[in-house]
Amino acid sequence: MSQSNSIRTQQITVFSVLYAISLVHLLNDTIQSVVPAIFPIIRTSLNLSFGQIGLIALAMNLTASLFQPFIGFYTDKRPLPYMLPIGVLFTLTGVVFLALAGSFSAMIVAVILIGLGSSILHPESSRVAYLAAGPRRGLAQSIFQVGGNIGSSLGPILTALIFVPLGQYGVIWFTFAAAGAFIVQMFVAKWYKTHIANRPKASRTIRAAKPLSRKMITYSMVILIMMLFSKFVYLASMTGYYAFFLMDHFKLSNGRAQLFIFALLAAGTVGTFMGGPIADRFGRRNTIWFSILGTAPFSILLPYANEFFSAVLCICVGFILHIGFSVIVVYAQELLPGKVGTVSGLFFGVAFGLGGIGSAILGSLADSMGISFIIQICAFLPLIGLLAALLPTDSKLNAAAAIETTA
Template sequence: MSSSLTAADSIRSQQTTVFTVLFAISLVHLLNDTVQSVVPAIFPIVQESLHFSFSQIGLIAFAMNITASLLQPFIGLYTDKRPLPYLLPVGVMFSLIGVVVLALAGSFAQMIIAVILIGIGSSVLHPESSRVAYLAAGPRRGLAQSIFQLGGNFGQSLAPILTALIFVPLGQFGIIWFTFAAAAALVVQTIVAKWYKNHIVNRPKAARTIRSSRPLSPKIMILSMTILIMLLFSKFVYLASMTGYYAFFLKDHFNLTTERSQLFIFALLAAGTLGGFVGGPLSDRFGRRNMIWFSILGTAPFSMVLPYANELFSAILCICIGFILLSGFSVIVVYGQELLPGKVGMVSGLFFGVAFGLGGIGSAILGAMADHFGLTFVIQICAYLPLIGLLAAFLPTDKQLKITVEPAESALSS
């Protein structure tokens, strides 16, 4: 792979899609999110072994996600002006250390330290790797972001399987095996960082992205960004309710084992992996706003039925929800990048950061609600969150986002 990531590729990537780079960062995203998915995957284990409450479980998820949420936008904003290619492997090092601490943690405080380290690693990976996807995309930005997101979605979908196959029989210390995933990600990120550096050095510097003759007003841009963040709120708080608490709901309602209940979460996330992959290319074909609308509002009929379904129908609904809900995140990222051209890192960092932050805040609040009102109430009330997708009607159309680009890239590095 390293021979493919050359300076010549970096020049050609301005007009063509560099798939070697895209699949490399997708692989790293897979490895990173597999490590990250370990945290919610061990919740059923540590709840019993370390006697954690639902509130403590929510706070652990909150600590990891809020770390990434706060750091990502600032990292993206800084590297928009001063790209730092070798920050990519440095971020993986934080995740590697976090995995070791997580495997050995014997207290709530140690768990918090471990997940903060993993959160720091994710805060570097997402905005910078998303920028690499943008650089390697050529004219196919939706497809490029979907390839990058494919790895992350697949890594997240492995969490329930990891619980069933590793953490139930081996316990918390089984996490130590994921140091191999982090080490592999470190190697690949070093290779990607070399391509990224060569791309910056060899890229022509002449032109900038130029707005069309009828640019969007600041008021519309602020409103659009607010709507996009609200859509992310509906998407990721609902997802937090499913990945963090739906397995407990299934165990209570259908008397399922931990292993069997995790298979429902795997079905949701595996379907989401496929949905996330097809969402980007479909947005290239049918429009970003249409795909955003479908991915959130289209989830609502299935989510509202889920709390009342029987076991078999619940599995089918999880597949439908996962496919539709996760088909739109990469599209939202690309839509934001086109809404604010020249701010690729900031937009990517902001949206990934908001996703992490909302997931963390949602987990903490939902955990407290579960302790006080019960799991059934949490699952039932969260089922209505996808209705926020109605706000997509107020986003500018794809034609309104069109920009004129001269024969070089936007100002990714001044």
């Protein structure tokens, strides 16, 4: 392929690839969502404390958190397309262990394997989204991310339909999801390999006359990580413990309580998809600010609402809170151009790590302080969104962004 053809290819949005990685993200995150969704079941069957439940979430999320930045950093320098299907094999093995686990330690091994699969999927698939995006990076990241949100939202509803009647062993059905993800990842890996082979051999980077200072980039990254802290620790409180709150507060069954979590995550799927277009219309910084801080009024009211309005507030929280994540990732990629894998690995890794650490800490607090205290105190986390006002404006970010041109 000639250099001019390569340049034109890079300006085309490859929707077939974007839909493929979104589908794999859906299947992967469906499997991950099974873990917190079966917490009420394994707490009884394995006689676990809330603290042990928190440690299970920590083991899965911390595994993904620690490995993702390193994988992203390494593949920025040396792309490895066929890591994508290999990662799914870790997940497949983890699913089998999860279905058969008869002890706390076996459950830890199962979720570590699932975490390893995610640690490969997220930075590498995010890179594929970047490569397949052409000029529509926000939309591409939203398409990729919305698959994950759909998968996450399926966990609670699957608990009501599968795990309540079938128990823990019902997880074995998800081996079919993992096998399907493996087949799709083989297709993606083939495209990825071909795309790399057809890229121009050399490139150079031209920076704007007034790039952002290293200090500004550093504090901007810290602020973005604080946004992730706010979102994912609050989300951990909801996905891991809000069902217990509903069961205790309204005397709901586990299956009915899971429907509230499904409503929150399903609304989050819509919010994720809308994030890119909203950012294109109103700006990335404004969207990030709205997504985190705009959640606060609804999250603060949620612990005190009746059953009906709890469902309404869950939908509002889920929609607004999920608008910003894909926008945060694209914003960070533009802060650090040329380091797509590193940024994606760092941000997905931080997201998983914060969610896992948050679950472990919240589980211990729930044992000592009670579930209601956890839900009430975490409701104030979205107020951290005030920090988004300190981020560079979109115009400053665009003016300072590096412009890649072929040599």
